[in-house]
Amino acid sequence: MYRLRKYIHVIVFVLLVAFTWNIHYNPFVGNYLQNYALEVSKDGNLLYEEIKQKSEQFNEEPEDAYIDRVWKKTPGRNGIRVNVKESYEKMKKSGTFNDTDLVFEEISPDVSLSDLKATPIYRGHPKKKMVALLINVSWGTEHLPKILHILKKQNIKATFFLEGKWAKENVDFVKMIDEEGHTIGNHAYNHPDMAKLSNHEIKDQIEQTNEIIKAIIEKDISWFAPPSGSFSEEVVKMADNLQMETILWTVDTIDWKKPSVSVMLNRVTKNIHPGATILMHPTPVIANGLNELITQIKEKGYRIGSIDQLLSEKR
Structure with missing residues (x-):
């Protein structure tokens, strides 16, 4: 078993x-x-x-x-x-x-x-649907707080070209512009006609301003905007020797002529294009019309960036 x-x-x-x-x-x-x-x-x-x-x-x-x-x-x-x-x-x-x-x-x-x-730069790539606001500053501070507030509210980074003499007298504003993430460029020392200067004078205007701004924000300056857009081949070459690009513009707000806000808005929106560089100053018409200008630019499908962003190869 x-x-x-x-x-x-x-x-x-x-x-x-x-x-x-x-x-x-x-x-x-x-x-x-x-x-x-x-x-x-x-x-x-x-x-x-x-x-x-x-x-x-x-x-x-x-x-x-x-x-x-x-x-x-x-x-x-x-x-x-x-x-x-x-x-x-x-x-x-x-x-x-x-x-x-x-x-x-x-x-x-x-x-x-x-x-x-070495040649000037007027615009970004013509297929890049972005524009840049170029704000040249060589006098006053009255309208800057409002302009900076609008840029911050709209989440826009602009490019401020500062005169050296103005920067030396308005250190707090230079710091404020930098701390809010805007790009700072060089607008010569005391607003001369750069096309009429000797090579020595050209170099002095650019270098002196670079030194003043760098002492305040501790950054190198890469962009130079000649006052009134006046330049010569020597000016562009000197900027290039100092590792800087010479920046001009394609759209002018003509704010220095004191137009109404509606005239300024119409002028810009009528002439805007991919890669546009839009010139302005801290004037009453910009302080009063910038918010609407930014809104209208966005409604046309454009991004708004600093000169660095506009001129980068990124799409």
């Missing part, structure tokens, strides 16, 4: 092993799982290939910086390329192509502004 029980245990064990073996190696189950895995892999590859194929219509080549016959130095523009792998990762859950899930990366151009010879 004891021996029979022993054999029964062995037989049960063998049957269990055989049953388990059949479950794991059932050809029907195995084939189903294999076909399912192949089907999933096939669908995934199809989606990947679809993304790869369609990405060509979204890719754009980078554009080099160049010197325009009229507008002189013009910044380059990054190209864009679809990152197929990352785009696939975003789409594989749904299993379908969706262009809103495409992941892009930017590609830098081969030629940048710094590679070009």
Whole structure:
């Protein structure tokens, strides 16, 4: 009896092993799982290939910086390329192509502004739907608090070109402009006609102002706006030798002529364009009309940035 029980245990064990073996190696189950895995892999590859194929219509080549016959130095523009792998990762859950899930990366151009010879800059890239506010400051402080308040409320970064003499006499305002994240540029020392100066005088006007501003904000100055837009080839070369770009403008608010707010607004919005640089000063018409001007520019679909942002190769 004891021996029979022993054999029964062995037989049960063998049957269990055989049953388990059949479950794991059932050809029907195995084939189903294999076909399912192949089907999933096939669908995934199809989606990947679809993304790869369609990405060509979204890719754009980078554009080099160049010197325009009229507008002189013009910044380059990054190209864009679809990152197929990352785009696939975003789409594989749904299993379908969706262009809103495409992941892009930017590609830098081969030629940048710094590679070009010394010439003035009037505008940003003509395809970049951004503009910059250039605020030249060489007298008074009365309207600056209101202007700064509007810029802060609208979350706008502007570029303030400061006269050296004014900066020396208004240190607190220079610090305030810098602390609120605006870019500060050089507007010469005492508003001379730069085109009529000797090389020595040109250098003195720019360097003296750089030293004053740097002593206040502890930053190097990269941008120079000649007073009244008056310059010569020597002025541009001197700025270039001092590692600075010479900045002019494409849209003038003519605020110095004391126009009404409506006239100023109409003049700017009528002439605005991608890459525009908009000249203004801390005058009553700007203090009273800046908020509406910013609103109207935004409504036209433009971003507003500092000169650094406008002239960068970023899209």
